[in-house]
Amino acid sequence: MNILRRHVYSAVSIAAITVGAFASSHGVAEDEPIVQRPYVEINQNPYPSTYAPLASHMVAIVNATVLDGVGAKIEGGIVVMDGGDIVAVGSDIELPEGIEIVDGTGKWVTPGIIDVHSHLGVYASPGTRAASDGNEATSPVTAEVWAEHSVWPQDPGFHRALAGGVTSMQILPGSANLIGGRGVTLKNVSSRTMQGMKFPDAPHGLKMACGENPKRVYGSKGGPSTLMGNVAGYREAWIGAQAYRDSWNEYRTAYAAGEDPTTPKQDLSLDTLVGVLDGEILIHNHCYRADQMAVMIDIAKEFDYKVTAFHHAIESYKIADILAENDVCSAVWADWGGFKMEAYDTIRENAAFVHKAGACAIIHSDSANDIQHLQHEAAKTTADAARVGINIPIEEAWLWLSHNPAKALGVDGQTGSLEVGKDADVVVWDGNPFSVYTKAIKVYVDGALMFDLNNDQLQPVSDFRLGQPGQGDVK
Amino acid sequence: MNKFITVALSAFVAFTQVGFAWAENVAIVGGRVVTMGEAGVIENGTVIIERGRIAAVGADVTVPEGYRIIDATGKYVTPGLMNSATTIGLEEVSLEGSTVDHTINSGSPFSNNSQDAPFDAAFDVSYAYNPNATLVAVTRMEGVTRAMIVPNFGASIFGGNAALVDLSGNIDSLPVAGVAMTVGLGSSGGSHAGGSRAGAMSYLIRALAEAESLSRRGVRSLPTRERDSVVSQIDAEALIPVVKGERRLLAVVSRASDIVQTLRLLDRFSNIKLVIYGAEEGWMVANKLAAKNVPVIIDPQSNLPSTFDSLASTYHNASRLVRSGVKVAFVANGAGGPRLLPQSAGIAVAHGMAWGDAMAAITINPAEIFGINSRYGSLERGKEADVVVWDGDPLEVMSAPTAVFIKGQSIELTSRQTELRDRYLDLNPDMPFAYVK
Structure with missing residues (x-):
């Protein structure tokens, strides 16, 4: 996969090459062999993850109700973790001597919840002017900004989310812009640095926004001021990206042919957009209305990229068949709506309608509060859907909370289900996690116990909270 | 006859x-x-x-x-169930100003905008209530039948008058007006009073004193006011029932120290019926609230240090307040609106509140707090x-x-939402969707 390409600007180790021998056969001036300047490639990963799982030992959770996250419910189930991975899941597993046994009697075990849409760290608590870092609302296209450069790892909200069973999340820029910048996927672990939370090898997301927000923000600042202006803005951006990609490809081809082309000037914004065209960066598109989603799908076809997920997709239920056909996920709330015109047509059963049509449904938060109980939101949706004859059992609905978001983040190979080999x-x-009274009592990330409801030594406290009245109250 | x-x-x-x-x-x-x-x-x-x-x-x-x-x-x-503070029926679509009636920008001493209303405390949301607002049907089918409709804050520490309403949706289900006067203190109040929470409290005390004075002299015998009054006549009149204890003072305040300062109002104005709304740090001063018999209205889901006024926010606020003997009622905020009320109450139960206490916080407690317990x-x-x-x-x-x-x-048990749901339940209708109804 191209994403792992790690060439570096300053990699002068690719020495200048003399190609005079070939030059003569091409009729180039015989006495002037071509001297290539150092080859330049764009560093795709300048802020690499430094996350390393905490040391853990072999643990078996036994006699629990296990939801494997991909459709199975196992009563009297066993989950065995070792070396940071799931090593066995089932009901009849021979356990080696000496491993830690967690009695799961009366307990339920699920994959960690993954929130595909969070602003933790970029709109941190407390909501100060100083820490309002989620929207680079200075231009309608800011593909050059990366949310990870705004993330404050000390946001107390991360720990609240952990207590709610959230083990990974994508931190996105806000939705002021047509193209708002790159999102970053984090493991919900405490670290001094953003890099220390960064999900290893996860692709970046790119936040796009349909509809009212860009119009509202830029309507009196040079535009766009209409929906048609929005669409023109996306298309112009992609046309620019195509030209930029061509210029780099021409450079690469010419260099490989032994010529000494001039290196194109690097453009941070277009780097990101080309990453999308190359399939390395995944589109996360804030888009409420069905008709606008259909246009966004066509734009993606026009420029040959893919929309991975529509976020806040209030009206996905109206076009669930089209979304299934185009393999686009819908990240939705259970019952938010009405706060603006494009959110007016909310229904409670949205995720269930999407799921029923065979499309990928995700429950997301966009909220430091709701991220703490995404399982309730899924529960409400299934209950409402059941009342109109759409019966989705909890083991299937859990897809919305872990596997489907993992898929939309491009990390379903690593996490999102309790399958052997997964994190x-x-x-x-x-x-039962679909009860309002149920709480997460243990949360493991890569096999390490990062939160324990009954052991305050395993309840993280951010630097910010030290010496504050709320310190330690993470239960 | x-x-x-x-x-x-x-x-x-x-x-x-x-x-x-x-x-x-x-x-x-x-x-x-x-x-x-x-x-x-x-x-x-x-x-x-x-x-x-x-x-x-x-x-x-x-x-x-x-x-x-x-x-x-x-x-x-x-x-x-009852939501103890909401803007239901006062807005249809939050971001569409033409549908929003819960907030007034008033010509307070701190504002010079000529488009502002010439009053603040006298603002009364009951005139704006729309029983046909779509959220009314959405909400009542979730079992919420009553609501305290409250103003949001414009340019003044006074939001204005809140009102009680049933969610029957009948065109004549007019709100019961004059139930409570909202005042914003703490940091947000300070932002409407010169930039300091002390300014908000000073202004409130002065405004109440002027109302008290006006009440003593008699409203009818104009001119009755001192020349250096800071509160206009119309607003002072609206505050008279507050100082007399005939209209509750709903003080929006979060920080523990601000709650204590607000309680001290009762030493100066002994008839005031005070209700604290917000109270994220209420648990820290629960004994003081209980001693003054002051009830609180909280959002049980507030557990983040969202502002420096609410650093001690916790899911345990409700249970700790109740344990200290404070009467608690709940609101459900957020875009999900009043539908979240029972969910929020459930979260409080998950964090130490007795089930019966949580039920009380969304039924009999708000009825008692707002004086309608003989009827509801x-x-x-x-x-x-x-x-x-x-x-x-x-x-x-x-x-x-x-x-x-x-x-x-x-x-x-229907709403605009259920009609949309039913229209799109089958994605292959014989006719375009506009004919499915």
Whole structure:
């Protein structure tokens, strides 16, 4: 996969090459062999993850109700974690001597919840002017900005989310802009640095926004001021990206042919857009209305990229078949709506309608509060759907909370389900997680116990909270 | 006057007093009746609704002939729920100003905008309530039958007058006005009072003192005001019922120290009926709240240090307040709106609150706090029949009402949302969707 390409600007180790021998056969001036300047390639990963899972030992959670996250419910189930991975899941597993046993009697075990849409760290608590870092609302296209450069790892909200069973999340820029910048996927672990939370090898997301927000923000600042202006803005951006990609490809081809082309000037914004065209960066598109989503799907076809997920997709239920056909996920709330015209047609069963049509449904938060109980939101949706004859059992609905968001983030190979070989991102609940009274009692990230409801030594406290009245109250 | 007309008129008056001419007589039988009154929880109980009111509640109640019977076997029967602070009916779409009526920008001493209204405390949201707002139907079908509708804050520390409303959606379900005066203190109040929370408190004290003075001198004998009054006549008049204790003072305040400062108002203005709203750090001064017998209205889901005023926010706020003897009522904020009310109450239960206390916080407690407990808040004989039948524990996120009555009127469990849902339930209709209705 191209994403792992790690060439560096300053990699002068690719020495200048003399190609005079070939030059003569091409009729180039015989006495002037071509001297190539150092080859330049764009560094795709200048802020690499430094996350390393905490040391853990072999643990088996036994006799629990296990939801494997990909459709199975196992009563009297066993989940075994070792070396940071899931090593066994089932009901009849021979356990080696000496491993730690967690009694799961009366408990439920699920994959960690993954929030595909969070602003933790970029709109941190407390909401100060100084820490309002989510919207680079200075231009309608700011593909050059990366949310990870705004993330404040000390946001107390990360720990609240952990107590709610959230083990990974994508931090996105806000939705003021047509193209708002790159999102970053984090493991919900405490670290002094953003890099220390960064999900290893996860692709970047790119935040785009349909509809009212860009119009509202830029309507009196040079535009766009209309929906048609929005669409022109996206298309112009992609046309620019195509030209930029061509210029780099011409450079590469010419260099490979032994010529000494001039290196194109690097453009941060277009780098990101080309990453999308190359399939390395995944589109996360804030888009409420069905008709606008259909236009966005056509724009993606026009420029040959893919929309990975529509976020806040209030009206996905109206076009669930089209979304299924185009393999686009819908990240939705259970019951938010009405706060603006494009959110007016909210229904409670949205995710269930999407799921029923065979499309990918995700429950997301966009909120430092709701991220703490995404499982309730999924529960409400299934209950409402059941009342109109759409019966989705909890083991299937859990797809919306872990596997489908992992898929939309391009990390479903690593996490999002309790399958052998996956990261041991695991939550133990003190009952059915679709009950309002149920709490996460143990949260494991890569096999390490990062939160324990009954052990305050395992309840993280951010630097900000030290010496503050709320310190330590993470239960 | 013709005798017949007199009789007809008094019958008409009687009807309008109980609410709705179409209120039917109903017996809800077999349910787990959570009365929120002295009778507690009655298993296999019966609730009789008659002419808009609750006529009987108990385990051994005979169902009169001809009453519609609702079988609530295996179900919960509770009073209708109440959201203690919301803007329902005061806006349709938050970001569309033409549909938003909960906020007034007033010409306070700190504002010079010529488009501002010339008053703040005198603002009364009850005139703006729209029973046809789509959120009313969305909300009541989730079992929420009453609401305290409150103004948001414009340019003044005074939001204005809040009002009580039932969510029947009837065009004549006019709010009960003049129930509470909202005032914003703490950091947000300070932003409307020169930039300091001390400014907000000083202004409030001065405004109340002027109202007190005006009340003593008599409103009618104009001119009655000192030349250096900071509050306009119209606003001072609106504050007279507050200093007299005839209208509650709903103080929006979060930080522990601000709560204590607000409680001190009672030393200076002893008649004030104070209610604290917000109170994220209320648990830290719960004993002081209890000692002054001041109730609080909180959002149980507030557990983040969202501002420096609410650093100690916790899911445990509700349970700790109750343990100290403070009367607690709940609001549900956020885009999900009042529908989140039972969910929020459930979250409080998950964090240490007794189930009955959480139910009280969304029924009888707000009724008592706002002085309507003789009419609403519990399933007891004589009260207006706000009754909900639930398919399970009402605080569980997967439960929903199967029947809702407001003042005895049976509510259809439909809304704009359910109509949209039903239109798109089948994505392959024979005709375009506009014909599916």
